[in-house]
Amino acid sequence: MPAKYSHVKKRTASGLLKKGGPNGHHITKEVHHHHARSLNVSPHVDRSISQAMTAVSQLERAIAKVLLVRYEQDIARLFSTRLYSVALVHLPTFVMRCAAQAGPSWVAFNHDSEEVKDFFRAAISMDMRQAGERVATKSVLWSYTALRHFAMSNNVSICSKRGLHSLRLLPYYSALKAHLEALEAMPVPVFSKPPHLGSLREGQEALEDACELKYGRLGDLTPAHPDWGDSWRPKVRFGYEKLAQTLWRVAREFDVRGYGMVLREKLTTKWCDCGCSTDHLGEVCERTVREDEEESGVRIGKQREWDGRGSGIYGWETEEEEDIWEIELDFSGLEPDEYDDGIDADMTIGEIMEWRYLKAEREKEQGNAAFRKGDFNVAVRCYERAHEIEPELPHYQLNLAAAYLKLSNWMEAEKACTKALGQHRSSKGYYRRARAHRMQGRIDEAIRDLRAVLKLHPTNEEAIVELSSLLPHDQPPRSSTTMPASSSSSKQTSTRPDTDAEILEYLGIPRPRQLKQPPFARTWLDDRKLKITMLPSDGESGHEHGHSHAQCPHICHRTGGKQNGKEKARSSGKAKEVVKIKGEGMPYPSWDRYVVKRAD
Incomplete structure (x- = not known):
């Protein structure tokens, strides 16, 4: 900095x-x-x-x-x-x-x-x-x-x-x-x-x-x-x-x-x-x-244009702008009453965010367990706590919407989806809000949301079936692949569209933009199914960037294998809780902590 x-x-x-x-x-x-x-x-x-x-x-x-x-x-x-x-x-x-x-x-x-x-x-x-x-x-x-x-x-x-x-x-x-x-x-x-x-x-x-x-x-x-x-x-x-x-x-x-x-x-x-x-x-x-x-x-006091940027402000429209992602900000300049509840005064922003995320994910997993058991009220409380801990991740609201849908609480499900869509326009958010709109009798809004789903994910079979049942057509389309059964499946005729592109056009969805094909032939290797799996944060104390003692000998050599005063302070309080949650193996999304494996 x-x-x-x-x-x-x-x-x-x-x-x-x-x-x-x-x-x-x-x-x-x-x-x-x-x-x-x-x-x-x-x-x-x-x-x-x-x-x-x-x-x-x-x-x-x-x-x-x-x-x-x-x-x-x-x-x-x-x-x-x-x-x-x-x-x-x-x-x-x-x-x-x-x-x-x-x-x-x-x-x-x-x-x-x-x-x-x-x-x-x-x-x-x-x-x-x-x-x-x-x-x-x-x-x-x-x-x-x-x-x-x-x-x-x-x-x-x-x-x-x-x-x-x-x-x-x-x-x-x-x-x-x-x-x-x-x-x-x-x-x-x-x-x-x-x-x-x-x-x-x-x-x-x-x-x-x-x-x-x-x-x-x-x-x-x-x-x-x-x-x-x-x-x-x-x-x-x-x-x-x-x-x-x-x-x-x-x-x-x-x-x-x-x-x-x-x-x-x-x-x-x-x-x-x-x-x-x-x-x-x-x-x-x-x-x-x-x-x-x-x-x-x-020169101090020199008159410049109203915007001011670009004429003396450090880093404006230069490669130094991204340096803000390398800055280690901390809260040590704040007063004690300015900390969020439960946060230690010596935790950096990176540590605080890691603690919040892992704690929120623990609440989410408890909610998922309750959801699978059919205890949707408990799931709602867990998802709400997760969102309170980490309000800038939209997927907790999507989980909350799913639980509200199971409880037939359509209005709360709609609000949760709208909040999530305000951050990330996801197919899950649009689809779950469409269901909430439909159950409230707001068919036009449900149709708009389902079309938004298909613009993001043109092959979403559930959205195709749902939209088909809402549109005023006597002969709903069918997909070239197997579709889930619906109340209108018996109305099949030979005039129905058969290709995915025809189905989307029939449902009022613009044809997806055709991606440029590679200038070389496809091989059997290109049909392999790969799975990308996020890795959990490293569970060892003192290493918050996902590497162990053996992987960073230069750091341990500089400190002589000992903790300084600040590191000792971090070994207590919420830092211990971070280490404990890390030990549970929760995945931590990152650009460098993942593995690619064959799914077949």
């Missing part, structure tokens, strides 16, 4: 907007109430005072909205940089592991399979749950800088220690509101490859070199692998390129507006309306902004 961010390191999203200056103010509604009492405002205040307070409140709402909208844009852009790094670093390894089990062209023919996409979904979901903490701090800093630049362009004074105060922007509210409207008019932020980043040629070359080393020729005579032959190079290259495209398609299923719960709550329900918000932000951000200007050679 650059030195200029060192003091922000301990001010993560859960603390950046919560703790104020030396007076200990908090950016919450209580500040506003205290401020109003200090003015001795009665229910019959003077009209001019009421109008002034309303204007200040509108200003604060606009500032909060600017921070939120820009934060959503930042998640989309910064996580797009993260995905580029994943494609460059981790996808070559994935291709190698698949090739070892099924030959060099397996990925080329199976890159869009549900098995591969489910692996991507799990890993991306785990990354997205970190976006709130990793992006929020930097995003708020950038947005404060933009507000500061806007103030400077209008000759608004800025305190060198406490930064910009919101009330000084009140005369320029109309310009601020216009900027907010321009931001809100922008398209919904989605994941796409950042234009300033290069091609994936470096990853492609690394993949080919690794294949050459492991599966190439032994000397100049015979191939090292008898099934590979001499034409493996274009096969792995084609598969790698298509796999990267699948990664981006899966990422676009996720909605950035459903993440960053901590910051979102602070900007919506706990934002102060008394006109002091940016004053508190300035206490945290001002020194960083000034150091950034000094180090980048930008």
Whole structure:
């Protein structure tokens, strides 16, 4: 982390907007109430005072909205940089592991399979749950800088220690509101490859070199692998390129507006309306902004464009942006009452997130056990506890919806699905919500959800049968494969569509986009079924990144095999609980902790 961010390191999203200056103010509604009492405002205040307070409140709402909208844009852009790094670093390894089990062209023919996409979904979901903490701090800093630049362009004074105060922007509210409207008019932020980043040629070359080393020729005579032959190079290259495209398609299923719960709550329900918000932000951000200007050679006070970004802010649209995923943030700068319940003060964000996930997964597994026994009320309670522990993973809501459907609680099932779909547009979420809509008599909404299922998963037989029974057709379609029996199965005629494409067209689903076929013939190896299995976190104490003592001798050598003070502290409390849960062998989705095996 650059030195200029060192003091922000301990001010993560859960603390950046919560703790104020030396007076200990908090950016919450209580500040506003205290401020109003200090003015001795009665229910019959003077009209001019009421109008002034309303204007200040509108200003604060606009500032909060600017921070939120820009934060959503930042998640989309910064996580797009993260995905580029994943494609460059981790996808070559994935291709190698698949090739070892099924030959060099397996990925080329199976890159869009549900098995591969489910692996991507799990890993991306785990990354997205970190976006709130990793992006929020930097995003708020950038947005404060933009507000500061806007103030400077209008000759608004800025305190060198406490930064910009919101009330000084009140005369320029109309310009601020216009900027907010321009931001809100922008398209919904989605994941796409950042234009300033290069091609994936470096990853492609690394993949080919690794294949050459492991599966190439032994000397100049015979191939090292008898099934590979001499034409493996274009096969792995084609598969790698298509796999990267699948990664981006899966990422676009996720909605950035459903993440960053901590910051979102602070900007919506706990934002102060008394006109002091940016004053508190300035206490945290001002020194960083000034150091950034000094180090980048930008003259302090220089007027710049309203947005401000790209003209002196460190890392903007450069390869350094993804560094936020390498930063080890911690909570040691927070007050004790700012910790979540049960979290030790010396735990890093990585340790906290690991503890939360493993604890939530334990609750989910207990819910699954109750679900299998038919005790759906107990399952509901377990799934609810899992979601309370880890609210930024959508699959707990999907489990909750399944339990509510078994209890015939259609409204709660619908709400759980809607919440999950706000983060990830999954076929399970749409299908279960369609069932809830149907049982409530909302047929049109059920039809829309079922069509959404088939757009994501065109071969979903359950959705085809369900949609067929809801559409006002006398002759429902049938699939070329065996379909589950339905009440309308007796109405078969020779005029029904037979191919999958015809069925989708008959149901009103656009034909799926045809993927480009590989420029080489399919072999028997490409029809092998592979299974991708996530590995559990390492259960050994002191190694939180999935490697054992034997695998990291350089670390143990540096510490002499002993724990320092912080490591000793981590060996107690919740860190012990993490080790205990790890021992239960729960899988931990990750880009580097998985195995690829043959399923046949």
